[in-house]
Amino acid sequence: MVSNRFVLKRLLLLFPVLFGVATVVFAILHLSPGDPAVVIAGDRASQEFVEQIRSDLGLDDPLWQQYVRFLGDVATFDFGQSYQVNRGTQVSQILVDRLPITIELALLGQFAGLLFGLPLGILSAVKQDTWTDHLTRVGALSGISVPIYWSGPLLILLFAQFLGILPTSGRIGSEYFIEPATGLILVDTLLAGNVPAFQSAVVHLLLPVVVLGIYQMALLSRMMRSSMVEVIRQDYIRTARAKGQGSKITVMKHGLRNAFIPVITVIGIQFGSLLGGAVLTETVFEINGIGTLLVDAISRSDYPVVQGTVLVFAVLYTLVNLAVDITYSVLDPRIEQ
Amino acid sequence: MTEIDVRPFGRAVTRWVGVGACVGAVVAAALLSVVGAKAATDASFALGTLVLGFGVATWAGTVGFGESMAAVQDHLGGESGWNQGGARQAFAVLTWIGVGWSAAAVVASILLVGL
Numbered sequence: 001m002v003s004n005r006f007v008l009k010r011l012l013l014l015f016p017v018l019f020g021v022a023t024v025v026f027a028i029l030h031l032s033p034g035d036p037a038v039v040i041a042g043d044r045a046s047q048e049f050v051e052q053i054r055s056d057l058g059l060d061d062p063l064w065q066q067y068v069r070f071l072g073d074v075a076t077f078d079f080g081q082s083y084q085v086n087r088g089t090q091v092s093q094i095l096v097d098r099l100p101i102t103i104e105l106a107l108l109g110q111f112a113g114l115l116f117g118l119p120l121g122i123l124s125a126v127k128q129d130t131w132t133d134h135l136t137r138v139g140a141l142s143g144i145s146v147p148i149y150w151s152g153p154l155l156i157l158l159f160a161q162f163l164g165i166l167p168t169s170g171r172i173g174s175e176y177f178i179e180p181a182t183g184l185i186l187v188d189t190l191l192a193g194n195v196p197a198f199q200s201a202v203v204h205l206l207l208p209v210v211v212l213g214i215y216q217m218a219l220l221s222r223m224m225r226s227s228m229v230e231v232i233r234q235d236y237i238r239t240a241r242a243k244g245q246g247s248k249i250t251v252m253k254h255g256l257r258n259a260f261i262p263v264i265t266v267i268g269i270q271f272g273s274l275l276g277g278a279v280l281t282e283t284v285f286e287i288n289g290i291g292t293l294l295v296d297a298i299s300r301s302d303y304p305v306v307q308g309t310v311l312v313f314a315v316l317y318t319l320v321n322l323a324v325d326i327t328y329s330v331l332d333p334r335i336e337q
Numbered sequence: 338m339t340e341i342d343v344r345p346f347g348r349a350v351t352r353w354v355g356v357g358a359c360v361g362a363v364v365a366a367a368l369l370s371v372v373g374a375k376a377a378t379d380a381s382f383a384l385g386t387l388v389l390g391f392g393v394a395t396w397a398g399t400v401g402f403g404e405s406m407a408a409v410q411d412h413l414g415g416e417s418g419w420n421q422g423g424a425r426q427a428f429a430v431l432t433w434i435g436v437g438w439s440a441a442a443v444v445a446s447i448l449l450v451g452l
Contacts, residue, residue, distance in 0.1 A: 020394025027387035
């Protein structure tokens with residue numbers, strides 16, 4: 001059982017992580033070129049007008065004063081208002097609207113990766129050095145090597161352009177309007193009892209999820225294979241087989257739990273790349289999650305939105321790793337010590 | 338922590354904060370003639386906070402997830418020589434340098450630009 005002290009220690013570490021991430025984001029934004037006041041005022045605005053906006057936003061104060069103000073706002077979860085992307089709207093409200101979209105995509109990508117990656121890895125290990133193993137390994141290597149910004153457009157070309165069986169972009173057909181209850185389109189369509197809309201959402205999300213899941217699947221199958229190969233060479237597995245236990249039962253009952261330990265760590269560490277992948281996937285498939293929000297905000301120097309979005313990414317990443325650590329220590333109690 | 342433990346720790350912190358403060362002052366002074374007082378101290382402060390933020394985030398990440406990273410590395414059979422204790426020390430040094438650097442930039446800003 002996981003002790004409260006273990007969880008508390010991990011939760012307390014959230015504070016320095018968030019402080020560090022907030023500080024890095026603040027520094028990078030202020031070191032990068034681009035003036036939000038100029039972007040807001042427009043190219044033809046007078047210098048006085050630009051100065052007025054800069055003064056209104058507090059951008060003419062010394063940077064350390066802006067930093068202290070920023071930390072105070074972050075501590076109260078007040079990221080301020082968007083300068084450009086949704087001008088005048090609270091950043092927290094924008095994040096609340098957009099976050100479920102990205103979470104849904106990331107979870108589905110993770111689910112697809114687990115669903116196919118783990119069985120393929122186990123199969124590859126059990127059928128070591130056979131054609132099944134070779135094919136799986138080549139597939140995994142290809143999956144790891146192909147970047148999302150290449151596989152996305154390629155799949156769009158194949159399934160949307162040439163075959164015409166899947167849509168190119170969006171999360172649901174334009175003929176459906178679903179009142180968002182959870183923000184998760186699959187759940188909302190089901191809650192609304194609208195089966196055609198649900199089918200449309202499934203069809204729309206298929207390509208983005210496949211694109212996002214390919215890398216996860218490839219990596220997990222490789223990790224699962226190497227971990228399982230190591231485990232099935234252990235003495236206790238040989239003993240179980242020698243006592244007459246079937247190979248399937250031995251692998252599933254004794255091998256899987258031990259082989260899972262390093263794989264679970266990788267799942268947690270890879271969640272960061274899944275969020276990064278969601279940024280690319282959303283951009284390729286024109287999905288309005290926080291990935292596209294971040295890209296949009298960076299290109300328009302919308303400091304509050306960039307800061308809020310990156311902090312949300314950091315919180316998500318840390319919480320997922322906390323969950324992974326807890327799972328890890330359940331599977332292997334020695335970790336807690 | 339005993340008194341014997343605290344003194345070397347305090348000396349190390351003072352040394353690295355001092356190094357950071359020197360770097361912060363030098364960067365601000367170097368930029369002063371090129372971009373003006375406010376931009377120079379702002380740039381020095383931003384660089385200092387970049388080092389500070391990177392140090393704090395990675396230090397906390399190493400404390401929290403260093404064991405997991407080491408476990409994965411062991412599992413993969415990597416011989417990089419990376420270990421949690423060394424990484425923690427390195428990121429703590431970066432953090433203290435960042436603290437000194439930012440503090441020096443703030444002092445320079447107050448002296449040259451005002452409050």
